[in-house]
Amino acid sequence: MSLLEVQGIARAFGGVQALQEVSFAVETGQIHAVIGPNGAGKTTLFNIISGLLRPHAGRITFLGRDITALPPHRISRAGIARTFQTLALFENMTVLENVMVGRHLRSHSGAVAAALRLPRQLHEEKRIREAALGYLSSVGLFSKAEAPVSALSFGQRRLVELARALATEPRLLLLDEPASGLNPRETDDLAQLIRRVRDDSVTVLLVEHDMSMVMDISDEILVLHYGRPIASGSPAEIRADPEVIAIYLGGEFTGAAC
Amino acid sequence: MSQIVQFFFSGLTLGSIYAVVALGFNLIYSTTGILNFAQGEFLMLGGMTAVTLARFTPIPVAVVGAVVIVTLCGGVLEILFFRRLRRPTVLQMIIITIGLSIVIREVALHVWDEKVRSLSYFTGNECSSVRVLGAGISPQVFWVLGTVALVVLLLHLFLHRSLVGRAMRACASNPEAAMLAGINTGRMRTLAFMLSAGIGALGGCVISPITMTQYDSGAGLAIKGFAAAMLGGLGRPMPGVLGGLLVGLAEAFSVYFGMPAAYKDATAFGILVAVLFVRPQGLFSSGELQAGAQER
Known part of the structure; x- marks a missing residue:
């Protein structure tokens, strides 16, 4: 059984389809990254998993239990913690x-x-x-x-x-762009820290723009584009995926590290 | 000299009651963003309930009973009128509190009629007094000051030293982050209403022998308490207490300096208006905190 299973999640804001048909599974003990250009729906996905937003369709199970409709404090009690891209202290x-x-x-x-x-x-x-x-x-x-x-x-x-x-x-830790605003040294320290957290048997789901860090520490990567998953796999597979390369080199993002 | 002391104590007494109202305002405002205009009604309910209970039981029991009953009322009101709202706006919730204050007043009118009632003095009677620097101070004044001081101290300890208090402050500071730390914000909101109601009821009991209690005595207190809370900076419990004392003292000394006693209430309103115009973030608040409060 996967730790977290996301099945067919969809969410729209007004006429904008922020997420559609998003399905993936996070395995225990891994660092799982979600990447994609700005506006791909990564933060929306986190908000849905942590219960701040309800999906319009789809199901989320955590440790085999349906958590789709739970309020945020129950989800956090169930064992999912998160951090925010813009800090919330x-x-x-x-x-x-x-x-x-x-x-x-x-x-x-x-x-x-x-x-x-x-x-x-x-x-x-x-x-x-x-x-x-x-x-x-x-x-x-x-x-x-x-x-x-x-x-x-x-x-x-x-x-x-x-x-x-x-x-x-937590059993699962959601990190929303933890490296943004950090200098390169701090980012290196953070990568170490995230590895250590994983080794302490906390599974990590990570949204991040810093490609070198993502490629460096992730076990599994999911690529979102305009709210749809377009690729998933190991860092090596993602780096070689023609569709991902097309998106990233096609303008919006110049991930030199890819 | 003795006259100044007299006015000082009278100001302090009124001020500490405004401080109680301000505490209630701030507790609810900081955990929920609601301005609870029924706050004064909690004091009235406390006083009235205690007066009724005092017919059957000794005063200490009556006071404890009144505090417990009104505390529960506060919780029930929150559960009935706020918990089930779906995506309420702050304005909606404030208007609900105004409606609630009217309903509570009307219910009180039917239950207790228009008569002015009062709890008897906790120690001594109307005539007994304690000499302080030549002025005669009613022993009830010390009951008021002592009770309010104790409440403020306990509340401070609760908010800063206990897990639940810290969770309440977390809700006030950042509700989303609090939820994600596993705090049930709905329950904290109910707790804030219960605490405010209980503290208000206690204030209503101790002041009842001095100012008397009537079905509509809450409204005036709410406005004075609001002025106090604004003076201290909305959403900040402890500065609000200082604000309450200042408003009370200003009121008393405006009379001392020759303002007709009938215009006494104008002092509090004058302070309220002045604060709103000149320093809406309150006397003791830095601009930063206010910006945080506005985000919600």
Whole structure:
């Protein structure tokens, strides 16, 4: 059984068909990339998988369970986490607090317990703090834990978001253009980090424009063009696919690294 | 001197009640984007329910009972009127709260009629007073100040130290990201309504012996509390408390400096209008935060 199965997804905005007939499967333990020119529907696809948008047709199953109609918080509880292309951090909190919010769904005491059983709550709080610090050090931001997120550089903010996503202990991590806005060195570090995440048995689904990084780290690639899948396969297969070459060399994108 | 102290305490007392209303406004606004114009009604309901319960039980029980009942009311209102809305606009939701405030007032009129009621003094009676720097202060004033201070402190701890409180702040800051972190934003919204209602009810109880409670006493409080919340910067609970105290003090001292007492209410409205014109982001807010709030 595949970890994530996407079957016949379609979604339109007004008259624009953003996605149609999109089907693919993500296997456990892989880094699976989705590429395509701007407007190909990659972010829409992520929004549908994470539950922020409903598809107009099609079905998504995760671990064999239909998650198509679930609200976002249930999908995240089911084990799918994501990051945003444009960051979505809690600006009024510290770095550590941001990551601790990610632990929220792995915590056990509810509002009533929090009010009634103070010692237990404090214990839980401590465990969550420690776990969050662990995730922060795994992305190399341990020293920034108490800083307000607003004080961090863009690249560091990306890492905070990544740590928050990891803190939910996902089985599947959706990364929406994680390298955009990063300098080449940061991008290299990020590639390392993504590999490490995969090796920690978190499957990664990745949308990315940085072709060298995609070709470098992906196990499997899906190419979208105007909302339709036109090719899928290993990096080597994609690099050799005549249709992909035609699209990418046909103007919109000059992926020098291809 | 004793007169200044007298006015100061009277301003502080009123101000702390406005602070309670402002807290309620801000809690709901920051977690949901709704301006809840029925906020004042929670205070009225709290006071009235406690007055009714006090006929059968001692006052502390009546107050706790009123807070519990109104808290549940807040949750029920949210579930009935907001949870099921599909893609509501903020304007729709605000108009619903205005409608709710009218309905609650009318229901209260039928249940409790037009009579002005009040809870009896928690300690002492109308005549007892505590001497502070030569001024006679009613012991109830200290009940009000103490209760409000405690509420503010506990709420602050809740929002900053507890998981659930942090989740509420996450919803306020970025609802989408909060959902994707597994937070049930619908439930947080209900919780915000319940907290606001409960805090309002408690405020309504402690102030009832001093200002009396009537079926329509919520409306005035809502506007004063709104002025306080705006003064502190909408959506920010703690500065809103300061805003409340400032509005109360301004009101009291406007009388001290010779404004006819009948025009006392004009002070709060004057502040509201001035804030809206001159500093819509509030006194203690940087422009940045306001931009964040507007995005929603």
